[in-house]
Amino acid sequence: MKPRQKRIAIIVGGLASLGIAAALLLNALDSNIALYVTPTEVAAGKAPQGKAFRIGGLVKEGSIQRNDMTVRFIMTDTAKDIPVAFTGILPDLFKEGKGAVAQGKLDAGGVFVASEVLAKHDENYMPPEAKAAVDAAQKK
Amino acid sequence: MTPELGHFALILAFVVALIQGILPLIGAQRNHGQWVALARPAAQTQFLLIAFAFACLAHGFLNNDFSVAYIAHHSNTQLPTLYRFSAVWGGHEGSLLLWVLMLAGWAAAVSVSSRHLPETMVARVLAVLGLVSIGLLAFVLFTSNPFDRLLPAPAEGRDLNPLLQDPGLVFHPPMLYMGYVGFSVAFAFAIAALISGRLDAAWARWSRPWTTAAWVFLTLGIALGSWWAYYELGWGGWWFWDPVENASFLPWLVGTALIHSLAVTEKRGSFKNWTVLLAIAAFSLSLLGTFLVRSGVLTSVHAFATDPRRGVFILILLAIVVGGSLLLFAWRAPKVHAGGNSGLFSRETLLLMNNVLLVVAAGSVLLGTLYPLLIDALNMGKLSVGPPYFNAVFVPIMVPLLLLVGIGPLARWKHADLKDITARLRVAAVLAVLAGIALPKLMGEWSALTALGCLIAVWITASGVFQIIERLQRGGGLKSAPASFWGMHLAHFGLAVFVIGVTMVGGYQEEKDVRMAPGDTVSVGGYSFRLIGIKEARGPNYLATVGTVELSQDGRVLKNMHPEKRRYLSSSMPMTEAAIDAGFTRDVYVSLGEPLDKPGEKTGAWSVRVYYKPFIDWIWGGCIFMGLGGVLAMLDRRYRIRVKSAETVAETVMSKGTVAGTPA
Numbered sequence: 001m002k003p004r005q006k007r008i009a010i011i012v013g014g015l016a017s018l019g020i021a022a023a024l025l026l027n028a029l030d031s032n033i034a035l036y037v038t039p040t041e042v043a044a045g046k047a048p049q050g051k052a053f054r055i056g057g058l059v060k061e062g063s064i065q066r067n068d069m070t071v072r073f074i075m076t077d078t079a080k081d082i083p084v085a086f087t088g089i090l091p092d093l094f095k096e097g098k099g100a101v102a103q104g105k106l107d108a109g110g111v112f113v114a115s116e117v118l119a120k121h122d123e124n125y126m127p128p129e130a131k132a133a134v135d136a137a138q139k140k
Numbered sequence: 141m142t143p144e145l146g147h148f149a150l151i152l153a154f155v156v157a158l159i160q161g162i163l164p165l166i167g168a169q170r171n172h173g174q175w176v177a178l179a180r181p182a183a184q185t186q187f188l189l190i191a192f193a194f195a196c197l198a199h200g201f202l203n204n205d206f207s208v209a210y211i212a213h214h215s216n217t218q219l220p221t222l223y224r225f226s227a228v229w230g231g232h233e234g235s236l237l238l239w240v241l242m243l244a245g246w247a248a249a250v251s252v253s254s255r256h257l258p259e260t261m262v263a264r265v266l267a268v269l270g271l272v273s274i275g276l277l278a279f280v281l282f283t284s285n286p287f288d289r290l291l292p293a294p295a296e297g298r299d300l301n302p303l304l305q306d307p308g309l310v311f312h313p314p315m316l317y318m319g320y321v322g323f324s325v326a327f328a329f330a331i332a333a334l335i336s337g338r339l340d341a342a343w344a345r346w347s348r349p350w351t352t353a354a355w356v357f358l359t360l361g362i363a364l365g366s367w368w369a370y371y372e373l374g375w376g377g378w379w380f381w382d383p384v385e386n387a388s389f390l391p392w393l394v395g396t397a398l399i400h401s402l403a404v405t406e407k408r409g410s411f412k413n414w415t416v417l418l419a420i421a422a423f424s425l426s427l428l429g430t431f432l433v434r435s436g437v438l439t440s441v442h443a444f445a446t447d448p449r450r451g452v453f454i455l456i457l458l459a460i461v462v463g464g465s466l467l468l469f470a471w472r473a474p475k476v477h478a479g480g481n482s483g484l485f486s487r488e489t490l491l492l493m494n495n496v497l498l499v500v501a502a503g504s505v506l507l508g509t510l511y512p513l514l515i516d517a518l519n520m521g522k523l524s525v526g527p528p529y530f531n532a533v534f535v536p537i538m539v540p541l542l543l544l545v546g547i548g549p550l551a552r553w554k555h556a557d558l559k560d561i562t563a564r565l566r567v568a569a570v571l572a573v574l575a576g577i578a579l580p581k582l583m584g585e586w587s588a589l590t591a592l593g594c595l596i597a598v599w600i601t602a603s604g605v606f607q608i609i610e611r612l613q614r615g616g617g618l619k620s621a622p623a624s625f626w627g628m629h630l631a632h633f634g635l636a637v638f639v640i641g642v643t644m645v646g647g648y649q650e651e652k653d654v655r656m657a658p659g660d661t662v663s664v665g666g667y668s669f670r671l672i673g674i675k676e677a678r679g680p681n682y683l684a685t686v687g688t689v690e691l692s693q694d695g696r697v698l699k700n701m702h703p704e705k706r707r708y709l710s711s712s713m714p715m716t717e718a719a720i721d722a723g724f725t726r727d728v729y730v731s732l733g734e735p736l737d738k739p740g741e742k743t744g745a746w747s748v749r750v751y752y753k754p755f756i757d758w759i760w761g762g763c764i765f766m767g768l769g770g771v772l773a774m775l776d777r778r779y780r781i782r783v784k785s786a787e788t789v790a791e792t793v794m795s796k797g798t799v800a801g802t803p804a
Contacts, residue, residue, distance in 0.1 A: 006483075006484050009484055010489075010492070014496060017496060017497075017500065018500070021500045021503075021504065021533075021537065024504075024532070024533050024536060024537075025504050025507060025533055027532075028528070028529045028532035028533045029507070029508070029511065029525065029529055031528075031529075031532075032525060032526050032528045032529035032532065033511075033523050033524070033525055033526075033529075034523060034524050034525075034526060035521060035522070035523045036521065036522035036523060036524065054523075054524055066734075066736060066738070068655050068736060069653060069654070069655055069736075069747055087653075088653045088747075089653050089731075089733035089734070089747050089749050090733070090734070092374070092713070092714045092715060092716055093713065093714070103524075103526075129522055132522065
């Protein structure tokens with residue numbers, strides 16, 4: 001095979017694999033993104049329908065209720081409150097009055113059913129999304 | 141007084157770095173022998189100074205000197221001595237000090253073990269390392285000084301984050317940093333070669349063992365981190381596609397591509413420009429990793445409260461390193477002529493495919509990691525990219541790569557014979573297909589993914605064993621094959637072990653989160669767990685609630701397990717300590733959630749998490765084999781032989797390289 005043909009073969013092969021990779025990438029990205037939505041936006045009906053999303057905010061004081069493995073609490077950005085339900089074991093640093101991030105979907109009754117509650121690993125650390133939600137609510 | 145001495149030593153180190161970074165470079169360009177000769181002593185002095193500063197900080201930690209702000213924030217008198225030492229790198233300032241210490245350490249190592257290299261080359265390499273050091277020392281001194289005083293000194297320190305009070309975390313950061321920073325040597329060799337215009341086989345040979353060394357540290361560092369997350373975070377997973385995990389994985393992927401492309405450059409003299417780009421990319425990604433971890437721009441396990449100014453500083457540094465080296469590349473690279481021709485089907489082509497796949501994989505991980513940052517920066521909202529994205533993209537890219545691992549080492553340089561290879565791999569292929577059909581059935585339900593995993597693992601192993609037998613049949617016994625041959629096969633075998641671990645955990649793990657009162661039983665993966673009781677206990681610096689769980693199989697009691705929930709006295713931060721019974725073919729894992737009794741109730745019930753994880757330890761075992769393989773490859777005799785002239789290397793190796801089965 002001549003060098004020129006070889007180079008063309010390599011380039012075509014490279015482009016083909018790049019194309020496949022790009023297609024895979026975009027498809028995967030599109031179906032696996034979770035948007036961050038603040039409690040105020042959820043209350044205004046701006047949450048994505050039928051798709052998982054994340055909410056960030058503070059866990060309202062006195063709102064945690066346990067019933068066996070299911071925990072209910074309220075996530076707030078100080079302006080609006082959203083009830084959240086989660087079944088499973090919460091991260092160690094999940095506390096009332098502290099910032100948290102949860103991923104899940106809204107059910108028909110307006111309860112955010114979380115599939116995952118995010119841990120933070122430092123007491124003094126606030127998830128940036130939780131902080132942003134509170135800051136946005138307080139600006140208004 | 142000691143902290144001031146440490147601070148002063150750091151400032152001196154900065155001055156020495158200035159000398160090391162500038163004078164030898166000019167000297168090498170203009171043939172000033174004396175300036176060239178400065179490189180070695182400067183690198184060694186800089187290392188000693190930084191080591192002294194590091195020792196001063198460690199001294200402060202061991203003696204509870206809370207008048208130093210960093211120590212007051214990250215230590216406590218009740219902290220056990222070992223953790224008081226590891227707390228030196230438990231926070232931002234100290235971990236950066238460790239970073240520069242390692243950088244200086246690598247430079248000192250190069251200065252000591254480079255007697256066989258041309259003086260100008262050594263001078264340039266050390267100068268580039270000096271330049272990198274200038275940037276990072278400036279960062280430490282101007283934004284993150286670990287020696288800042290806190291006056292009046294508090295009586296008690298704030299304590300180390302309990303998550304970091306763990307033996308795994310004593311070793312994980314130094315290992316990982318050794319790897320991260322180690323790529324600076326490969327980078328320095330590449331830049332030095334660009335400056336001198338001598339981008340040849342000799343250059344590749346010099347930089348290979350260093351690159352492999354960095355890769356070994358990074359491999360082990362990532363494995364340690366993954367193991368730590370598994371037993372310490374209490375979630376039972378071994379990889380979360382967390383942004384910071386990705387940040388360490390990106391240089392690994394590119395570094396792996398680099399060690400393979402260096403093989404081509406050394407043996408065949410081709411791929412030169414590509415290799416240089418990979419060396420630049422590997423180090424840039426290490427810096428990017430530092431930026432992501434240290435700037436707090438990402439929500440992550442590692443994101444601790446941080447100062448945004450620091451992020452900007454690293455970002456500027458990153459821009460200078462990437463921009464500067466790419467400019468240099470654009471300016472010098474065209475002068476480097478492309479080397480040896482090769483056929484369409486040859487070991488070169490297979491290694492090129494390896495490189496393309498690894499780089500595409502790195503690109504896709506990078507995209508998923510940075511995408512949320514990009515969207516946020518463009519004010520298009522906040523979002524997160526979840527593990528399903530990474531699995532969906534990463535796995536399909538890895539499958540062809542892993543299949544190639546079985547073929548590549550068999551192929552000859554220059555021109556490989558497809559028929560010959562097919563014939564030699566027939567047995568391995570049959571074995572692999574059989575394994576894909578049979579092995580999943582032994583474990584439980586057959587699925588295409590687990591079958592594929594088993595097939596790949598057996599394919600890699602069988603093909604490797606076959607090549608070793610072939611080699612031995614040629615005569616000469618075990619010693620006739622060079623160390624790098626064994627290193628390559630050991631590392632590839634490690635990959636196979638790793639694949640088995642990932643496949644089995646992915647396919648057959650069982651997890652349950654359940655409510656358990658004393659006396660309750662739950663079964664998972666053929667094992668029964670009975671909660672016997674829960675009591676309070678006291679540790680050196682924490683109070684704990686300790687559960688006793690009886691593990692049994694087929695009615696036979698195996699052992700009692702003791703998961704803990706700790707509350708650290710100084711910070712009142714709760715911590716879950718899982719109880720793990722590790723085994724060759726499986727781990728069982730129990731951790732405590734929280735008490736479930738409502739006010740007035742006295743059942744003593746807790747939420748409990750029980751896991752059955754088949755073959756999970758093979759994941760880290762595989763990484764250890766990969767690391768050992770790297771060590772063997774690094775020790776190959778040919779790296780220690782004095783190289784007389786660059787050109788002869790490529791020639792002699794080329795004639796040798798046409799023998800099939802020589803290691804890449």
